[in-house]
Amino acid sequence: MVAMTHIGYVAAGWAIALVSLAAYALRTVRRGRSLAMRVPPEERRWT
Amino acid sequence: MFRDAGLIAGKDLRVELRSRVTTQQVAPFAILVLILFGVALDPDRGILTRASSGLFWVAVLFCSLLAIQRAFTIEAADGGRDALRLSGLDPAGIFLGKAAAIFVQLAALEMVLALGVVIMYGTEITGVPLLAATCLAATAGLSAAGTLYGVLAAGLRVRETLLPILLLPVLAPVLIGGTKAFEAALGGVAADGWPWCGLLATFALLYTTFGTLAFGPLLEEP
Amino acid sequence: MTAPHVARSVPASTSSPATRVLGGLTLSGLALLLGYALVWSPADVAQKDAVRLMYVHVPTAIVAFGACFLTTLASAMWLRRRSEGWWVLGGAAAEVGLVFTAICLLTGSIWGRPTWGTYWDWDPRITSTTLLFILLVGFLALRRIDDEAGDASQRGMRGAIVGLLLLPNVMIVHYSVDWWRSLHQTATITRLDPTIEGTMLFTLMLGIVVFGLLFAWLLVHRFRLGWLEERAGASGLDQAIVERRAEAGVAVATGGPA
Numbered sequence: 001m002v003a004m005t006h007i008g009y010v011a012a013g014w015a016i017a018l019v020s021l022a023a024y025a026l027r028t029v030r031r032g033r034s035l036a037m038r039v040p041p042e043e044r045r046w047t
Numbered sequence: 048m049f050r051d052a053g054l055i056a057g058k059d060l061r062v063e064l065r066s067r068v069t070t071q072q073v074a075p076f077a078i079l080v081l082i083l084f085g086v087a088l089d090p091d092r093g094i095l096t097r098a099s100s101g102l103f104w105v106a107v108l109f110c111s112l113l114a115i116q117r118a119f120t121i122e123a124a125d126g127g128r129d130a131l132r133l134s135g136l137d138p139a140g141i142f143l144g145k146a147a148a149i150f151v152q153l154a155a156l157e158m159v160l161a162l163g164v165v166i167m168y169g170t171e172i173t174g175v176p177l178l179a180a181t182c183l184a185a186t187a188g189l190s191a192a193g194t195l196y197g198v199l200a201a202g203l204r205v206r207e208t209l210l211p212i213l214l215l216p217v218l219a220p221v222l223i224g225g226t227k228a229f230e231a232a233l234g235g236v237a238a239d240g241w242p243w244c245g246l247l248a249t250f251a252l253l254y255t256t257f258g259t260l261a262f263g264p265l266l267e268e269p
Numbered sequence: 270m271t272a273p274h275v276a277r278s279v280p281a282s283t284s285s286p287a288t289r290v291l292g293g294l295t296l297s298g299l300a301l302l303l304g305y306a307l308v309w310s311p312a313d314v315a316q317k318d319a320v321r322l323m324y325v326h327v328p329t330a331i332v333a334f335g336a337c338f339l340t341t342l343a344s345a346m347w348l349r350r351r352s353e354g355w356w357v358l359g360g361a362a363a364e365v366g367l368v369f370t371a372i373c374l375l376t377g378s379i380w381g382r383p384t385w386g387t388y389w390d391w392d393p394r395i396t397s398t399t400l401l402f403i404l405l406v407g408f409l410a411l412r413r414i415d416d417e418a419g420d421a422s423q424r425g426m427r428g429a430i431v432g433l434l435l436l437p438n439v440m441i442v443h444y445s446v447d448w449w450r451s452l453h454q455t456a457t458i459t460r461l462d463p464t465i466e467g468t469m470l471f472t473l474m475l476g477i478v479v480f481g482l483l484f485a486w487l488l489v490h491r492f493r494l495g496w497l498e499e500r501a502g503a504s505g506l507d508q509a510i511v512e513r514r515a516e517a518g519v520a521v522a523t524g525g526p527a
Contacts, residue, residue, distance in 0.1 A: 005317040006383040013322040013379040014307070017329070017372045021483065024368050028490045032283030035497040199427045203414050213407040213431065216400045217438050220445035227449065246445065253437075261430055 048140040055136070055144025060151060062121055069152045073113050074159050080106040081163045095168040100229035103164050104222050107189070110156045111149075111218075112211055115193040118149050119201035138263030142194060146258065150190040157182055174232030177240045181228040184247035188221050191254035198265050220250055283493035291486045298479040305472040313469070322380040324472050328480035329373040330398065336366025336484070337401065337436050340408070344432030347425065356425055357495035359432045360412055365487045367405045369480075374398055393450040397443040404438055407431070 004010065063069055084102045088094045095102070164170050172178070196214045200206040224247040231240025306324040313320035343359035346352075377395055378388045389395070412428040 004321075005312070006319045009379050009383050010307070010318055010321045013376045014303075014325060016375055016379070017325045020368065020372055021487075024365075025487060025490070028487065028494055029283065032490060032494040032497065033281060035494065035501055036281035036283060039497050039500045195430075199411070199430060205410075205414060209407065209410060209414070212403055213411065216404045216407070216442065217434075219400055220441050223445045223449045246448075250441065253441075257434070264426055265430060 048137045048143070051136040051140025052143035052147060055141050056147040056151075057144075059118060059121070059145060059148035063148070063152060066121075068117055069114065069155070073110055073117070073152075074156060076113060077106055077110050077156055077160050078163055080109055081160065081167055085167060096170055099164050099168045099170040100233060101222075101226040102168070103160055103229065104185070104225040106160050107153065107157055107185075107225070108215065108218060108222060110160075111153055111189050111193055112214065114149055114152050114156070115197040115214075116207065116210060118145055118194070119197050119206075123201060138266050139259040141266065142198075142258050142262035143255075145198075146190040146194040146255070149193060150186055153186045153189060154182070157186065170233060172233070173235055174237040174240070177228060177232040177237045177244065181225055181232070181240070181244050181247060184244055184251050185221050185225040185228075187251035188247055188254055189218065191251055191258050192217055192221075195254060195258040195261065195265075198262065221247060224250070283490045283497070288486060288489055291482065291489070295479065295482040295486050298475070298482055302472070302475050302479045305468070305475060310468045310472040316384050319380055319383045320469070322376050324476040325480075326373055326376040326380055327473060328476040329369045329376065330394070331477055332480050332484045333366050333370040333373055333398070333401065334439070335481075336362045336369065337405075337439050339488075340366065340432050341434075341436035344429045344435070347429050348433065351425075353499055354496075356429075357492055357499060359428070360409070361488055361491040361495050363405055363408055363412075363432070363435075365484060365491050367402070367409065368487075369484065370398060370402045370405060374402060391450060393443075393447040396450070397439075397446040400442050400446070401439050404435060404442075408435060 081102070084106075085095060088098065165172065193214060196210060196217065200210040200213060203209060224243040228240040228243040228247070231237055231243070302324065306321050310321070310324075312318045339362040340359050343355045343362060347355035347359060374395070377398070381390055381395075382388050408428070408431050411431055
């Protein structure tokens with residue numbers, strides 16, 4: 001695997017993709033948590 | 048519906064005749080854009096002549112943004128929008144009327160731009176039927192889509208910045224079609240250009256139809 | 270009514286047993302995909318290892334277009350039913366779709382460098398995907414303004430119309446750009462050789478599945494978040510009134526100004 005051609009590009013591309021998705025996921029879940037605390041559980045019909 | 052359209056179109060065009068915004072502000076802007084292109088691209092190496100089709104249509108797009116903004120600003124002032132809603136006019140007619148007025152103004156601007164391109168870029172006119180048909184179809188599409196998105200953005204305070212990013216991606220096919228059709232006409236191979244004209248006509252038809260249907264509900268928005 | 274700020278035994282979040290399962294599936298799928306994409310699948314003959322970026326780029330493109338479809342569908346359903354769920358779904362799908370579109374563009378651009386020697390090429394797909402990106406940005410910007418504007422019964426029409434037009438616009442733009450660029454076809458390497466087979470095809474399919482799952486997971490969370498935002502907005506005013514009255518009650522009791 002270390003002998004991969006264009007390893008820099010492949011690594012950069014995948015890293016950007018995964019990091020962005022993880023960051024977005026984290027942000028969404030965090031915002032969800034903080035809002036969920038302010039909303040009564042009756043409104044949260046998924047738990 | 049068409050009678051109402053006529054009323055609205057007449058009103059808008061009379062406003063324009065009296066205020067002369069299109070002639071005194073948008074037309075000079077059109078020429079200015081052509082000059083800026085000339086400054087940006089080397090006038091001496093024939094780039095301008097080769098690119099004149101595309102540059103023409105880009106200039107038309109910029110002018111249409113101004114024309115559309117203007118068409119709805121005149122309503123916003125003095126509560127014109129409420130007056131429209133209360134007037135009992137058929138919303139579809141209002142849409143067609145506004146689009147028609149914008150169509151006329153854009154057509155006039157295109158003639159100015161055509162003159163500018165011929166004089167400043169040295170473009171030779173050939174294939175006039177295709178050129179004319181393309182202008183008609185493209186302008187119809189621009190007016191219809193522009194009126195629809197214009198009314199969407201009209202009530203909002205950020206309309207000057209929002210309308211361009213909403214509308215221009217939508218109009219990309221018009222730019223592409225118009226440019227390709229013009230290139231075919233000016234290059235002497237008009238046969239290549241007619242399919243693009245067809246695309247423009249389809250686009251115009253789609254947006255005119257949709258706009259007629261959607262305008263009523265949209266006008267109700269504050 | 271009990272104070273809503275009291276901590277409950279159920280943790281307050283947008284998760285649920287279903288999302289935990291979905292999330293677990295997604296993560297394991299992702300791990301498998303990474304294995305195949307980076308190690309076990311072979312390098313391409315022409316593109317060499319740059320093809321490994323296709324296993325991100327193509328799935329995210331497909332998901333992005335799927336998100337558009339969903340946004341248009343949700344807008345259409347909202348126009349018919351006017352229920353809040355459809356409104357929230359439209360925005361959620363568009364936002365998650367925006368993230369995937371951005372990743373699609375970035376990975377495509379990075380892929381282009383070693384393959385074509387350039388970060389940007391007027392390839393029909395990169396051009397129309399960029400326009401899609403801007404269409405989504407505009408849509409979300411309009412929605413945000415619409416959100417802040419009137420009350421719940423009046424807002425939404427603007428966003429719904431633009432959302433309804435999203436998929437048609439994407440399709441018209443895609444078709445026009447494709448046609449436009451097909452006339453300029455020089456010797457370009459097609460983005461994805463349609464005759465790929467074997468492990469590479471499997472990895473690609475796996476990628477589509479995994480990113481699809483990831484989209485679903487993100488969509489559920491974003492939808493619930495949007496739902497909560499609607500609830501919080503609605504109850505925000507009620508809350509304020511309750512608090513104001515409580516203040517007034519205390520003030521009267523103590524004889525001070527309300």
